Amino acid sequence: MTDWRGVAAENRDDLDEEANVLLRARSRRLLGELLRPHRRAIALLVALIVVANAAGLAIPYLVKVGIDTGIPAGTRTLLLIVAAILGCAVTQALTRQAFLRFSGQIGQETLLELRRRVFKQFQRLSPAFHEKYTSGRVISRLTSDVEAIAELVAGGFDGLITAVLTLFGTAVMLLVLDVRLGLVALAPFPVLFLMARWFRRASLVTYRRSREAVAGVIVHFVESMTGIRAAQTFRREDRNQEIFEELDERYRAANLAGMRLIALFQPGVKLLGNVTIAAVLVYGGWLAIHGEVTVGVLAAFLLYLRQFYEPMQEISQFYNTLQSAGAALEKLSGVLEERPGVPEPLVPVALPAARGEVVFRDVRFHYHPDVPVLHRLDLVIPAGQTVAVVGATGAGKTTLAKLIARFYDPVTGAITLDGVDLRDLAEDELRRAVVMVTQENYLFGGSVADNIRFGRPSASTAEVEAAAAAVGVRGFVSSLDGETGKRGARMSAGQRQLVAFARVFLADPAVLILDEATSSLDVPSERLVQRALRTVLTGRTALIIAHRLSTVEIADRVLVIDGGRVVEDGPPGELIAASGRYAGLHQAWLESLT
Secondary structure, X not given: OOOHHHHXXXXXXXXXXXHHHHHHHHHHHHHHHHHHHHHHHXXXXXXXXXXXXXXXXXXXXXXXXXXXXXXXXXXXXXXXXXXXXXXXXXXXXXXXXXHHXXXXXXXXXXXXXXXXXXXXXXXXXXXXXXHHOOHHHHHHHHXXXXXXXXXXXXXXXXXXXHHHHHHHHHHHHHHHHOHHHHHHHHOOHHHHXXXXXXXXXXXXXXXXXXXXXXXXXXXXXXXXXXXXXXXXHOOOHHHHHHHHHHHHHHHHHHHHHHHHHHHHHHHHHHHHXXXXXXXXXXXXXXXXXXXXXXXXXXXHHHHHHHHHHHHHHHHHHHHHHHHHHHHHHHHHHHHHOOOOOOOOOOOOEOOXXXXXXXXXXXXXXXXXXXXXXXXXXXXXXXXXXXXXXXXXXXXXXXXXXXHHOOOOXXXXXXXXXXXXXXXXXXXXXXXXXXXXXXXXXXXXXXXXXXXXXXXXXXXXXXXXXXXXXXHOHHHOOOOOOOEOOHHHOOOOHXXXXXXXXXXXXXXXXXXXXXXXXXXXXXXXXXXXXXXXXHHHHOOOEEEEEOOOOOOHHHOOEEEEEEXXXXXXXXXXXXXXXXXXXXXXXXXXXXXXXX
């Protein structure tokens, strides 16, 4: 099971400032790419919110005019001012409604594009990436991280834009009404700025920890549920529960730390606002008593001050959402900028009708630089030949298969298909020509026919039925429309393997790789699969990696691999007669049968 402590490695607290700058730049670049198609709509949104805020800012000023001018002038003037106030209120409501409708549409389209990009990227990245990046982290990226950004898109930007426009608009109106009172009202602003700056920096660290913690919870949950049979078999439930509770506690503590920050920031802003209002009321009242300002000006000031400090509460909530979304955006942008370990060629070479000749030329490969796996391997597999590869565990057999399927590229040397370097083939061309079948063939949710059609989605019903009949699937299912169950749980290992062979038969590749394809089968199932295998291998190049030598019997040629080198090469009968390593393996296999 994956060590959950490694999950936090993505965003460590000790990232230096330069790394933080790079992370933020990468996140802004991704956000800019997502919003760029909506530039005109965003301009309309800005116009709507400006109009809405202008209408809101006009109301306190009209109240001042109503008190100072409307009341002395009489009922008609006062009613006109009241009508103007109502007009501003209606304008604010309508523009606000339009803003929310359009911003919601843009937000959902942006999230749709983000999810599409993330899913496409995870499919594009090579198996080497997915061997390091756990399924729990993949799920976390597409669920909790996207949801964090959804919260920001749904209401965060709206609150921020409104708050910023209100703050600056209110500050201007305060100074326009009366400079002296305006300076008193704005005097606490530097303190307010420092408080906001502290909150932003502190919440950034907190929400990075929160995203790391929730990723840990998801990773452990997914792995525990995926391996539930092993957990129950080895009575691992209590230990899994302990680990989950520890991770859950870390997530709770991270969220609680964020709440503590809000508990300090929001009441602090409220206190500062109320103290300012009291100061303005005292000073403004003294000026009004001495006739230096009107009662209407003082009333407008108090209304504007409420508008000035209320947005700070919204900004704190926005920071709450922004930091969570920012941490999520950093992770998503990192995934989206991840380059495939096996990149597409800049100028791909066409291979319309592959014959299936595979050649290794001076190939060296390692997963880790200090642990070589293949040593300057030279190998020619003619088109149509069935080659069995045997050897001890760790000898390099599966690595051969992964290189031919181009899950990895060789460190040095080249692998060619019909004379074309695999690195020069477009991925679609390569996948049509080379198919790999393992002992753990994955069956997707759906019918048997759907899983067979996975080999060629455009295949007709007749073609699917023909493939099923060819490999013997019809022998154990009454209808191809029957459900396979979760991961093929309703089928035996041999039946799942036959469905995988039907996929291959339908896909009709030039090269077929079988990696331990019968190692987990019982003898009756293995015999059934062997019969299907002979059908599938007809007319194509095949590389069979097997521990069970019963599979090797159908091979034209056997390679014995040891320490990343071919130590024996020849037809099975000749190698048995030569009394070498393969002969020893074959004898041991015969003795195991008795």
